[in-house]
Amino acid sequence: MNESTELTASPLARRAAITRIAAAAAATMPLLAMPAHAHTDEPHSPKAGPVVKEQKDWGIAGDAKSAKRNIDVGMADNMRFTPARIEVRQGETVKFVVRNSGKVMHEFVIGTKAENGKHAEMMVKFPNMEHDEPYMAHVPPGKTGEIVWTFNRAGEFEFACLIAGHYQGGMVGAIMVTPAGKA
Numbered sequence: 001m002n003e004s005t006e007l008t009a010s011p012l013a014r015r016a017a018i019t020r021i022a023a024a025a026a027a028t029m030p031l032l033a034m035p036a037h038a039h040t041d042e043p044h045s046p047k048a049g050p051v052v053k054e055q056k057d058w059g060i061a062g063d064a065k066s067a068k069r070n071i072d073v074g075m076a077d078n079m080r081f082t083p084a085r086i087e088v089r090q091g092e093t094v095k096f097v098v099r100n101s102g103k104v105m106h107e108f109v110i111g112t113k114a115e116n117g118k119h120a121e122m123m124v125k126f127p128n129m130e131h132d133e134p135y136m137a138h139v140p141p142g143k144t145g146e147i148v149w150t151f152n153r154a155g156e157f158e159f160a161c162l163i164a165g166h167y168q169g170g171m172v173g174a175i176m177v178t179p180a181g182k183a
């Protein structure tokens, strides 16, 4: 069968030809065809509840075991985060450890400037609105919260406290995600 007959052949014949090509390729590359960790004693990653990892413009929920870096962030009643600017590399999974040293509740919410701004407005209108997403931590006074997040998209993002009045009071910081491949 030459190339032109392949192209004009019925879909079924074409699929059969593709299957033959794939089988031939697999036979010549047995090592690549086998998953690297197929026979280790490592257990399969446990499915811990229905955590939906939804791709957001600012990244996706990460696995704690993939986090190579912890970033400590302080939150205080003067409506400030410390530090107020964080730099990460695209592809990096970060564990944020956010500590509330104040006497009132604070939040750490990662998002785009547009998303956080919109959300902050809603919180002023409906202060008792509750949410829980993998990109937010609600931290009571004196407590510590954690978020593991994978920054798989480059760009300039924000972390903010969206409790009514806090965002408006300046409780916001910047997250700069450097594109992968750039020094």
Ligand SMILES: [Cu+2]
Pocket: 079, 105, 106, 107, 161, 162, 163, 166, 171
């Ligand atoms: Cu706050």
